[in-house]
Amino acid sequence: MAILSIRFGKFIQVNYKENGMVHGAVVQKYLLEKSRICSQGRYERNYHVFYYLLAGANEQEKQQLHLKSPDQYYYLNKSCSALDNVDESYEFSRLKQSMEMVGFTAEKQRRLFSVLSAVLLLGNVEFQPRKSAYHHDEAVGVKNPEVVSLISELLRVKQETLMQALTAKRARASGETLVINYRLPEAIASRDAMAKCLYGALFDWIVLQVNHALLSKKDTLREHQGNSIGVLDIFGFEDFGLNNSFEQLCINYANEHLQYYFNQHVFKYEQEEYRKEGIRWTNIDFMDNTGCLQLIEGKPNGLCFLLDDQCK
Template sequence: MCRVCVCCVWNAALPNPNPHLLYLFNPLQMTKKVLRLHWEIYYESEADCFTVEGEDLKHDFERLQLAMEMVGFLPATRKQIFSLLSAILHLGNIRYKKKTYRDDSIDICNPEVLPTVSELLEVKEEMLFEALTTRKTMTVGERLIVPYKLAEAGTVRDSMAKSLYSALFDWIVFRINHALLNNRDLEESAKIFSIGVLDIFGFEDYENNSFEQFCINFANERLQHYFNQHIFKLEQEEYRAEGISWHNIDYIDNTGCINLISKKPTALLHLLDEESNFPQASNQTLLDKFKRQHEGNGYIEFPAVMEPAFIIRHYAGKVKYGVKDFREKNTDHMRPDIVALLKSSKNAFICGLMGIDPPATFRWAVLRAFFRAMVAFREAGKRHIHRKSGHDAAAPCAVLCSVDSFSFLHHPVHQRSLEILQRCKEEKYSKTAFPTIPLSPHFHATVRGNRRGEVDQQHQTR
């Protein structure tokens, strides 16, 4: 969902403002000197529903600086982050126009912005201009340079900005997790501190819905399906298996809607990918393919009048989506020309974000390998305990001990709830396993542990 969220950052049709961090730059004279910022920023001005006093923004920026310092971001690193954000904002200020003497060629209306973006990204201005106005195509024995059309150039510019912002966001989260690592993470009893960010919009239904709302609402369908499975279906099955009397709870099963969107080979997303790869495809051909494959499906409808749109019956209600720009947004990524431009940057930070800086790539690979190895060792240890014990009685205890490592459970109320839950689990597994499993010291330890969580010598010898 990262790409979807980043797409929404620069969608002027949405009422949500852009990320608040971008608003913190303008009122700061210090930042304006360092980052070459001006008051007119296109990506900010698109969202005019966000108004905060300058003093509040200054205070928020100071708090941000302090928070970044607390998790280990040095002043030089913070400056690099803000410089890249500034480059993204300036990139959005670039405007295009058609050349008067050639209809299929474009030019930049405000070339004075290029030196600023070039300086912040540390790339050559000539290469930046070429990457934003033309695309290079390799054929047999020759290299073609084709100018972008007016709409294509804007898409390429925004794709570059979105990709940089997305890469920076992932890098910041990665660095924070790395800063919170404990030196004893390799030990089984060590606490692991990390953060996970779930940045997702709620269910959306506007007057004009497009690809962004389609992806967001699909994500909400998946979350609702997960909720249905684990709160309603599985819980009721467990009640039924244990003979507990309860009133059956009816819920809306949205499996059909999810299959419509994501189940291959006829899912809407799969058909969209196919149409995105056809050079001669259009909005109408995409809509016709939807109609042919899903005519009669109760989860999708098509307007009676000739309208380039379709309607999906979500769990929260019907939503009409216009197919305009579906294909373009589905293939919204940086072209190889833009990637090559950023790879040529003299800034090691930007090269690291692009994943081509050897030391940066090595560090990322080592840390990823560490996490994979740690998880593999822990899973192997659990399987070994399971095989050695010969039953599942240790499973709930292992899970509960793992949960107990979290600091929020050290509160007396939480600790007491955890102890009650553990006793109930021990009771349940003891009753089911006792008649069939031979008595063993491990089984005695589960049933008759003392207050210190130990088994006295008398029980071990029995």
């Protein structure tokens, strides 16, 4: 499915019977790159599903979901909104067909696309400073409440509740609830955090729905104790030719740690147990990425150690 972009890691466990017949599967996801929702690098796009939705939705869907053209959304990169030789309207139809195949009803699809539209509209919410009636510091108000009204309709939440969440936070102190107004930078950060949280929750829900479709009924009843094959799909530092940001460096570094964890537990520790028990076994070689991690975190010459030393 196109909404499941390559900007996350996944582990797929495929269950099968002794005769080789596939008997269900389970998908686990890791490290979804939510920062891409709010900002992208130069010549870099947001997640493809947003562009597919805007290009492929029919007139009725555009009205129901309050869709605009890509250049009218703050969260979509204006310098890279279209891809050459890609029919995004066709890709949207393929996306809907894929969802139907794994059990997404028309109503579920509508709710899914409503959340995506709400995420895009959140980026268009603008704030303006205003004097608070209860505090001496500067508070903020929403400059375009009509956009908040559309978002509340799409998410089926009260507009007043959403407005409060965008302009203030609540804190508990001495058994009382305090309302603390955001300043302008805090309001913008809170708005972006809300968009990322919405997209992350939607992503988790999609994975859950896909797993329900892939999982065998016998597995749900715990009657099947068969075999399985695991496939880990993450991207670390395999391609050094890319010119990426510091944020991407951190993502790749985290992925390398995941790869290291799986290497240790799936290959190294497991095969050591086989040798200890004297099991006849053909040893499986694997790419040990310890050197890559030591280059970044090792002492005393690792990148992080040197940076930390210079900062001190």
